[in-house]
Amino acid sequence: MKRKLILLVVALTILGLLAACGPSPAPAAPAAPAGDAPAPAADAPAGDSGLTFETIRLAFIHVGDAADMGYTYRQHRGTTDMMIHHRIGEDQVRNFFNIAPGGPADTAILEAIEWGADAIFATSFGHGPHMLEAAREFPDVQFFHATGDLALDNNLPNFHNYFGNMSQARYLSGIAAGLRTETNVLGFVAAHPFAEVITGFTAFYKGALSVNPDVTMYVMFMNAWNNPTLESQIAQALIDRGADVIGQHADSPAAQTTAQANGVWSVGYNNNMIPAAPDAVLVSPMFDWSVYLNHAVELLVAGQDVQTDFLAGMNEGMVLLSALNPNTVVDGTAEAIAAAEGDIRAGRNLFVGPIYDNEGNQILADGEEWIERQSAPSWNHIIQGITVIE
């Protein structure tokens, strides 16, 4: 008897839980015009492709979740901005979140194709090989891979890489850090020891160096893209070593909040992180992925080829700086950044010799420029003034 009663209570509780979960809004794209767009079937500008903004189907594969408030959040934000811009309905877009490289990526790609995707966008470096394989197998579907480096060498008509020139915004954020620091020691919480990360913190350090010749920087790697506990512990260890401005190539705001708890400063990444640590964050370099998504979707609909490898920077609005935090930056930061931004927009290369690595070897001769061959950066040297701790 007693057992039955308990069973009944449990069953009711579970039913109640299910009912409570039911009506809560699914994490869908906010404010996208779904069904209210008038369907101008007559004047739809159909190109050779036969695709229109009203019919095109787009799939997005993300390694994380928009709740990271960093990388994937900005990627997803790019998608929703593009949807609003071109009045693409919610039923025309399918998002796959938390898709790890490997089996899950293959499954997601096949699922997207079965759903009828005309174009598939994957946003993590590790998705590259899976996208390439699928591009070979399905020549009628267009594949777009952010941050990857495989498109140029394989040169398929339906496989594309794209990236933003983050070094530009990193360099400018470094200026704010170099002016702010009092100990002349910066700290950098770095994800993986990959070229993309190394290029990023090198640009950040060079920005700081341009306004503060005495500045040095410690770097520690996490071996993860997103691990808030490690990010916080590393930020603490860097602060313990004397760093008073913390930069990051990591997905969450944990390093920022650690800087705030220690009364030092920080530079965010991916997203405007001032709300997370209002007394610490100076500024955050950010991506605006909608710039590329708009461009690619327009070309698709017009029936034109999309570039195999695409890179855009501050001029196109693909990368940008958040607003400066007036409570934390020193006077004159805005002017110094504006001056350097003018040079960058005019086409200044940030990697010009002489550059020495931290063992004293000369990497670039006087006046020699480092030219990237594709959108994914390849700078892999630890330059003088930076100490990697491992």
Next chain:
Amino acid sequence: MDTFINFFNAAVLAGTPLLFGTLGEILTEKSGNLNLGVEGMMFMGALSGLAAVFLLEVGLGVEMSGIMAVLLAIIFAFLAGAFGAFLYSVLVVSLRTQQNVTGLALTIFGIGFGNFFGEFFGRNSPVGFVTISLSARQGFANLNIPLLSDIPILGPMLFNYNILVYLAVALAVGLAFFLNRTRWGLNLRAVGESPATADAASINVTRYKYLATCIGGGICGLGGMYISMVTTSGVWVHNSVQGFGWIAVALVIFATWSPSRAFIGALVFGGFTVMRFYLPLGIPMQIYDKFPYLATILVLIVTSIRQIKEHSPPAHVGVNYFREER
């Protein structure tokens, strides 16, 4: 010396969430329930402690004082962890489901619970993610105890932590006292060692299992709250607990079911996780990450070779009790 003090501080901070999780799981396992849902309960505690402060601040439009935030976070994190453990207890103690499977299900449920509501509240938050006011965060900042904090070396080593560190230490001492020095503690150990004997001695086995599991779950929830409130400073971060619950389960074995050894174990494991940032040895960093697990394996081997009774798990941990099968 400064490096050592910084290293010690970082080890204590890294070890505290582990200590909560370990203490909660020790209490649970002493009742004969092997609850593998520590990770899930930590997620539930992490989200609930943070969300309680966040929702009240947003709902009332106020900035909460530090002490209020700490109290609220402790209460709600404890309740959330205890709720997860209560679900587990209903299934395992009353309905006799298989313990490992139920624990794993609780882990999956808890992770989903934390991430779903964290994301849901974040999307509806004015700033785009779940965060609490600066004054509320002050409650989780390092305490500066007059006089004590100023003692050279000992001051920064012992008297300069946030309030939850001291709560964890107090819990460890309290749990050791409870298990070894009180009648209730003796009864609980009897339930874990041999529920049939305990039942014959007119100990209410079901009540002990329920209470120990739920309170243990609540303590695990506090460990999760430590991560969301201290480690990430009151900002909800997707997947923030990330494996701490599993390390806590390993630490229970490392500590051989003793709260005082859990205290040392948490410090050692905490030290291992931050070691490479303070004592660079020039070896590949992935090797550092393996130290805690290597240590657990070593302890397992040593304890199983030495076969000491008091270092072995409760005899009936993982086994459900059917009175009818006596």
